Amino acid sequence: MSDKQFNLAKDWFEDLRNQLINLVSEIDGKEFVQTNWSHRHEGGGTMSKIKGPVIEKGGVNISSVYGEFNSEMQNKIPGAKKDPKYKATGISVVLHPVSPKIPSMHFNTRFLITSEKWFGGGMDITPCLDFNKIDDYHNGLKKLCNEYYPNKYSEFKKWCDDYFYLPHRDEPRGAGGIFFDYLKNNWENDFEFIKNVGKYFRDFVENTLIELKNEKWNEREKNIQLVKRSRYAEFNLLHDRGTKFGLETGGNIDAILMSMPPIAKWD
């Protein structure tokens, strides 16, 4: 049963990857460059990277890895204490646009199996200037959550706000979105939710890029973006669980740090 579910999740993540790279590639005009990598235990992934006139640095990474947690991780991961074996499959996406008018966009969903099994993931955006679609963005996420997890939206939103926060600067990384983990209520419902979060992200990327890619911006705005990106870099290296998980489990370094901004300014 678990194996079948694992493969269904894995296939969806691959399908979504294909949709996303086709979409972004068409809007940007550049092709993604794909690299396969192997995990030090078993499995691996494919990283697709783009650098073009619209997306300054973008990456879509899918991976399916099989291994054993070390003793430190065993204590942190649900269901890993009695048996360190795990399977994980997931997709993660980060798009850092050239234009400071377009927010950086981040998304990931994953399915993990230890002696338990669950979905996790989320999406969030980081505008550096005013972004007039911010209410639509949040309202769309609310509607989506209400469909599959009634009354959970405010919890998922708060989780995202709490997570993407830089305590040392007392400021949020961006404008938030939703964040969730350990979804193991009803597999079919959870999987539908996961698929719809992916579709929501895909549509948001499409609409936002098409609408804003030709808007003019100036050097002053670009500079604000570069400084904002230094906070992004700080968050990823100081706090991000995905980064820590990747470094702990010996994942591919380019894939783990794919989300780092192309250029960041601490000046």
Add this chain to the structure above:
Amino acid sequence: MSDKQFNLAKDWFEDLRNQLINLVSEIDGKEFVQTNWSHRHEGGGTMSKIKGPVIEKGGVNISSVYGEFNSEMQNKIPGAKKDPKYKATGISVVLHPVSPKIPSMHFNTRFLITSEKWFGGGMDITPCLDFNKIDDYHNGLKKLCNEYYPNKYSEFKKWCDDYFYLPHRDEPRGAGGIFFDYLKNNWENDFEFIKNVGKYFRDFVENTLIELKNEKWNEREKNIQLVKRSRYAEFNLLHDRGTKFGLETGGNIDAILMSMPPIAKWD
């Protein structure tokens, strides 16, 4: 006795700060901008920052703080278990030059008092291109260590190499130098050593900047520097003890992150 020693160390760090900012300011042509900050317990510091035609981002920070370690830190810091009170005074310097021909230069020394007392510190440099003075640089440090700590040079050098290392990339941050801590053998000798490490750094900065500041460089070399700096940023946020100590003890965020490169490229 300890108070007198604390004040002697503090006075020397201030004296060295003055020497360094006068020197760098004269070579660069720009003035340092000074900011005072207070510690959330007691004490504080002065951060001096420069941004000019020779130094793209430079900072000299001195601080003297008095407080109590939290329980986590109490277990890590010598002499803090039975009494959480501490005093610390120190200087730290980071210079990120505009020219990729000139290495980034880093130095710090500090004196700590808990129920024990000791000096710590070090210096290291990060060239991104060939640097033809590298042998002189290491040999000078060796000679200096041999004068005060016979047979300790290789230990101090190794400590530096081991410390400024990025395991996730399996590469060193830079070319190393020396790194030492818990010097509490003979206070007078230790203090002389600390003073001479400071003088050595000052002379190295002076000679290197004067010799290389007018050397031509091109965009390809600048790009190599920007990518090298992303490793510098990764190290500081993922591994640096000073950064962790600062964040743990609620220090001034600009002072803690002073060492971050002005611009870094993950592209």
